[in-house]
Amino acid sequence: xxxxxxxxxxxxxxxxxxxxxxxxxxxxxxxxxxxxxxxxxxxxxxxxxxxxxxxxxxxxxxxxxxxxxxxxxxxxxxxxxxxxxxxxxxxxxxxxxxxxxxxxxxxxxxxxxxxxxxxxxxxxxxxxxxxxxxxxxxxxxxxxxxxxxxxxxxxxxxxxxxxxxxxxxxxxxxxxxxxxxxxxxxx
Numbered sequence: 001x002x003x004x005x006x007x008x009x010x011x012x013x014x015x016x017x018x019x020x021x022x023x024x025x026x027x028x029x030x031x032x033x034x035x036x037x038x039x040x041x042x043x044x045x046x047x048x049x050x051x052x053x054x055x056x057x058x059x060x061x062x063x064x065x066x067x068x069x070x071x072x073x074x075x076x077x078x079x080x081x082x083x084x085x086x087x088x089x090x091x092x093x094x095x096x097x098x099x100x101x102x103x104x105x106x107x108x109x110x111x112x113x114x115x116x117x118x119x120x121x122x123x124x125x126x127x128x129x130x131x132x133x134x135x136x137x138x139x140x141x142x143x144x145x146x147x148x149x150x151x152x153x154x155x156x157x158x159x160x161x162x163x164x165x166x167x168x169x170x171x172x173x174x175x176x177x178x179x180x181x182x183x184x185x186x187x
Contacts (some may be wrong), residue, residue, distance in 0.1 A: 038067060049086065131165050137151070
């Protein structure tokens with residue numbers, strides 16, 4: 001009997017206030033569908049807390065406050081989503097701009113064999129001796145890490161760390177020569 005009364009109370013409240021609450025939410029969230037979802041959530045919460053129906057509570061104030069809070073949460077979430085999307089878009093734009101700048105900066109004569117060789121030699125010469133030796137053995141001579149380790153009497157961990165140093169330094173040295181850097185790293 002008590003359940004039926006709660007259900008009847010809930011149903012009459014739902015019918016009486018749903019459209020008003022939806023209109024209120026739509027003013028703030030703008031989308032009819034989002035407003036409807038928010039109000040549905042409020043009424044679902046009310047159903048779960050049906051004991052509120054039997055308490056001396058200003059039901060209209062309770063509903064408006066609940067809808068207001070759900071709208072606030074929705075709007076905050078939308079702002080965060082928009083800011084995140086904007087940041088991703090900005091990062092993508094900056095990456096594209098850097099690629100564009102790099103390609104525009106490439107000199108047509110850059111790809112002459114002599115100039116390419118000089119740029120690569122300068123970049124490799126900027127590496128510390130051991131690091132350069134390991135990089136050349138790996139990328140130019142095509143030796144495996146185990147071969148290099150045995151030949152130089154060092155561990156493969158040392159080779160890995162030296163290769164990381166080489167990549168980082170070469171990335172810096174060849175930042176204006178993106179195609180050369182890609183070529184060198186994919187040898």
